[in-house]
Amino acid sequence: MSVHTRCVVKGTQGIQTWWRALIAALCAVACVFSLAACGSDKEAGKIRIGIKFDQPGLGFKKAGTYVGFDVDVAKYIAGKLGYSEDKIIWKEAPSKQREAMLQNGDVDMILATYSITDERKKAVSFAGPYFVAGQDLMVRKGETAIHGPQDLNGKRLCSVTGSTSAVTVKAKFASQVQLMEQPGYAECATALFSGIVDAVTTDDIILAGLASASRGRLTVVGKPFTQEYYGIGIKKGDTAFAQQINTALSEMIANGSWQRALAYNTRGAHFKPDLKYNPPVIQKVDEQ
Structure with missing residues (x-):
């Protein structure tokens, strides 16, 4: 060359x-x-669903899998929308990030103990509700002195930093509550186990999940004193999608799948939802 x-x-x-x-x-x-x-x-042909990763009984990441009532409801809805379980992409949805995740298109819907409020409706839309929770108390098994929030004067109460649950109890029922704030409810449950506090307060179904995970050492009092309507968050204004979700939810309730999912994920906690509100009445889309 x-x-x-x-x-x-x-x-x-x-x-x-x-x-x-x-x-x-x-x-x-x-x-x-x-x-x-x-x-x-990588996400083509899949649905992206936001859940909590740290709430036993509701949305919990466990050894690479996802379990809980929110997860089961999400799987049912996804199936009715044409997505098998292997077509679901689970994404963690911390409370403070939920609106931004929907607005930015990071997820298609969110099931993460997401209460429907007028303020949130300004940023996102909701389908549902799929559950009506009520603020309640969790105590050690065998506790005889606490039957409701009226018994909390002088008691030590745990809730999560920044939550409104403890504030509600103090304002409405017990001005002498000794409040301990923790970063998460798992930490509150640990404090209750060890006798550092006398009770933990938040939504009853969250407490039921914690009680179930305690293997009988903790129990829910069962006297809810507020109502929290858990909705399925979707992008603002997507009424067609909301209607599809509501149709799936109505079927889940009608055929007993909703009741079975709730019972399974709260087993061992002796939890009974407030039957006055549950199963919930699905709101019409135009009422959102």
């Missing part, structure tokens, strides 16, 4: 290398400016 030929070949290879590098760089830039598009192949 002549010197000239070798130079031509090397020159051609150099151009090809440069061209491949340019294409790679352009693709990288495109991904930066269109993250959704670059990642869409």
